[in-house]
């Protein structure tokens with residue numbers, strides 16, 4: 244997972260951002276202890292509490308707010324964006340190749356969205372608020388509704404096998420053969436209207452970014468950050484996040500650099516490494532497996548199979564199949 248999260252930005256940005264091998268400097272050691280237990284509660288801030296607790300959470304981890312703002316930019320990949328390519332451009336997976344939709348692109352659309360008015364955030368209060376409208380259940384959906392849902396699911400996968408799997412699940416849910424998985428709602432409702440969208444230019448967003456995506460695809464925390472960018476809030480955390488988000492909207496290179504160092508810092512802080520391997524650290528370089536399957540798996544490479552020449556080219560000829568870890572690949576990937 245650690246390699247996966249580090250390599251995905253490199254591949255999805257087509258080599259623009261480099262996390263692992265930066266001019267030969269190898270930065271992430273192998274030997275992180277993973278757990279089969281789900282992460283305990285409290286590792287992520289409770290989003291319903293707003294900016295103050297969000298800021299306290301990151302401060303407690305030793306991560307600065309500019310770094311946190313850079314890390315949150317990885318939410319550019321959130322799959323709620325479905326088939327959306329950009330303003331006025333929605334991909335049709337029945338007739339087009341949708342592997343270039345926004346959720347597969349490591350680009351700054353996250354910051355453009357954050358800084359595009361108008362965002363309203365509402366923390367639900369069940370004792371006062373009317374009940375939320377219930378989403379259309381898959382069970383008993385009409386053919387038109389199920390087709391639309393299937394298209395959305397298609398855009399979430401580049402692999403034909405996973406597309407088929409998601410379609411089969413939908414059909415089974417529609418027929419009542421399996422239960423539908425319900426989203427757990429965090430109690431934050433974000434309203435994102437296009438009414439004042441062009442005012443985003445004040446915060447660095449191009450006018451061509453309007454109209455923005457029709458509904459807020461990100462989390463409640465992202466919405467608080469967005470409000471800060473759009474001028475809401477006068478506290479020190481608001482100002483710091485506002486400055487960072489507005490900087491990253493206009494300067495992708497600054498985001499890349501901030502993301503890279505914050506990511507390495509985050510992994511170093513949050514990860515537990517096995518003492519035995521840390522006695523003789525071996526750093527991840529992307530060249531561990533002879534098969535190149537780990538690159539394919541980690542990189543969300545466009546097509547299935549081992550890393551292509553293009554993916555390997557991202558490593559500037561440093562892709563070296565004679566790594567001392569080569570033998571461990573049989574168990575960690577799909578064989579050598």
Ligand code: HEM
Nearest residue numbers: 287288290314315317318320321322323460461462464506
């Ligand atoms: C306040 C901190 C954070 C919160 C509350 C949070 C929460 C979430 C939630 C709820 C989702 C699922 C969204 C959805 O599909 O509806 C998500 C997705 C994601 N998060 Fe975070 N996150 C946080 C920080 C981070 C950080 C620091 C990173 C990495 C540097 C990260 C990377 C991702 C990625 C890549 C996804 C997309 C996964 C996918 O859709 O396949 N998140 N996050």
